[in-house]
Amino acid sequence: MEIPMIYYVVVSTIMFFAGVYGFVTRKNLLAILISLELMLNAVDINFVVFNRYLFPGQLEGFFFTLFAVAIAAAETAIAIAIIINIYRNIKNIKVDNLDKMKY
Amino acid sequence: MEQVAGQIIFFLLSAVIVICSILAVTSRRILRAATYLLFVLFATAGFYFQLDYHFLGAVQITIYAGGIVVLFVFAILLTSKLGEKSDKISSTKRGWGLLAAISGAALCLYTLCTHDFFPSQYAAGGEWDMKAIGHMLMGMDKYQYLLPFEAISVLLLACIIGGIMIARKR
Numbered sequence: 001m002e003i004p005m006i007y008y009v010v011v012s013t014i015m016f017f018a019g020v021y022g023f024v025t026r027k028n029l030l031a032i033l034i035s036l037e038l039m040l041n042a043v044d045i046n047f048v049v050f051n052r053y054l055f056p057g058q059l060e061g062f063f064f065t066l067f068a069v070a071i072a073a074a075e076t077a078i079a080i081a082i083i084i085n086i087y088r089n090i091k092n093i094k095v096d097n098l099d100k101m102k103y
Numbered sequence: 104m105e106q107v108a109g110q111i112i113f114f115l116l117s118a119v120i121v122i123c124s125i126l127a128v129t130s131r132r133i134l135r136a137a138t139y140l141l142f143v144l145f146a147t148a149g150f151y152f153q154l155d156y157h158f159l160g161a162v163q164i165t166i167y168a169g170g171i172v173v174l175f176v177f178a179i180l181l182t183s184k185l186g187e188k189s190d191k192i193s194s195t196k197r198g199w200g201l202l203a204a205i206s207g208a209a210l211c212l213y214t215l216c217t218h219d220f221f222p223s224q225y226a227a228g229g230e231w232d233m234k235a236i237g238h239m240l241m242g243m244d245k246y247q248y249l250l251p252f253e254a255i256s257v258l259l260l261a262c263i264i265g266g267i268m269i270a271r272k273r
Contacts, residue, residue: 002110013211018204037167048154067251074259074262083182
């Protein structure tokens with residue numbers, strides 16, 4: 001397995017900043033959530049790769065990724081519940097229409 | 104021979120990740136964006152398998168690709184019409200997004216490429232066996248993870264209750 005560590009890190013960097021781009025430009029709440037999942041996933045790859053290449057005798061990055069996956073699942077479930085509730089109230093999930101509680 | 108196969112698989116997986124993550128944030132149909140996200144998550148699981156963390160790859164497939172993407176697809180079908188396209192992004196907004204993404208990526212890539220990671224070789228430790236992982240997950244000593252495990256279980260319970268409370272009809 002002669003793949004340098006930097007290759008993995010470059011791929012996860014591209015994935016993270018694709019997520020940043022989507023987070024800034026998207027208007028649909030679900031699309032923003034998808035971008036967020038991309039960012040979380042890129043960070044998970046980083047944890048695992050650093051664990052494997054730099055500290056192979058330990059499992060810290062492994063467990064961080066395991067718990068991060070669990071927390072991401074919980075967070076997504078709650079976020080989707082909130083989004084569906086918003087849709088039920090104002091029939092729309094675009095962020096620029098969500099100013100009911102602002103003033 | 105096996106190394107060459109590993110490298111080919113690595114480049115295939117990274118091509119899938121790069122292309123599909125960019126498509127997932129630029130596609131104007133939200134259901135397609137969710138499908139591209141699914142491909143990205145599968146390729147990430149492939150990375151975990153390639154790094155010999157087989158348990159983590161299985162967790163990634165079952166929770167992310169099996170659970171979260173299904174939730175996304177349900178929510179998308181509940182909140183938008185099929186084939187509906189999102190509005191065009193205004194050019195100032197796209198410019199700000201590109202500025203944030205490209206400048207951040209350039210900064211990170213510059214830092215990563217100039218930094219010298221000390222033993223950056225693949226350590227052929229192979230896979231950890233499931234018994235060691237289970238003991239570390241359930242132990243109370245140093246470098247063992249019973250407390251976060253229990254905290255996660257309480258968090259999941261809170262999520263179940265919160266999800267029901269938020270999403271039910273009143």
